[in-house]
Amino acid sequence: MIRIFRYHDHPRIRLQTTLARHIIAIGIVIALAVVMTLVIIHFVNPNNAFDITRISAREVITATINTLFRMFLAYVLSLVVSVPLALLIASTPQMQRILLPIADVVQSVPVLAFFPIVVVFFTAYGAFEAAAIFVIFLTMIWNIVFPVIGGLQTIPDDINSAAFVFNVKGLAKFWYITLPAIFPFVVTGSLLAWAQGWTVVIVAEVLHTYIPNGTTSQDLLGLGSLLVDSNAQGKTAVFVAALAAMIVLVALINVLVWQPLLRMAQRYRFD
DSSP: OOOOOGGGGGGHHHHHHHHHHHHHHHHHHHHHHHHHHHHHHHHTTTTOOOGGGGGHHHHHHEEEEEEHHHHHHHHHHHHHHHHHHHHTSSHHHHHHHHHHHHHHOOOOOOOOHHHHHHHHHHTTOOOOOHHHHHHHHHHHHHHHHHHHHHHHTTTTTHHHHHHHHOOOOTHHHHHIIIHHHHHHHHHHHHHHHHHHHHHHHHTTTTOOOGSOOOOOOGGGOHHHHHHHHHHHHOOOOHHHHHHHHHHHHHHHHIIIEEEEEHHHHGGGOOO
């Protein structure tokens, strides 16, 4: 068979094209962040009382790293817990009848309803970081559990039958059948979980509002606390810098992490 070679099929050409697309996407994101920053400055500070010297680059960078670290730890924890939990729920019809309604009720309760209890519990032991990470974890976990449960239902019966005939079970079945089957659903669930984490991290880092007689000194340094505290204190320059850093960080992670993972996940879907 004669294979017609197309110029753009060459691996190096595909790599260069992908890198070019990423660079263009990142450039567009940064440009949008700059435009949004200028717009916010214009409307928040109509008198142009924007003093860039009030921005501490070190503080913003440290806050960005701290927030990303908390999000990453919460995501890893949610991934470690959610996949085994989903496997347990979907293991038998009896387990689904018992655990699925419980999980559905628990995930329906707003995470912020647990926040005061979590803060009081963890802060009693001085574990401020653990309180924030745990709240983000509670936000993320159900976004992964339910897609994985649905992914387990997509495994064709003939594949399960073949595994039974060839005595493929235990770790081997998980590695060669279950894991590839749920991988696309783990990726899509993780994307949703990460997005939910961003909505909660702003509140999770501002602990003083949930501590009796709390002060801003008890807040965790991060992009969320910078946004809230700088806005409350009228520090527009810091607020805009933190907002721009968050926009750029979210966009970079989406372009460099989630988009490649979503493309990779397409290879493992059952047709």
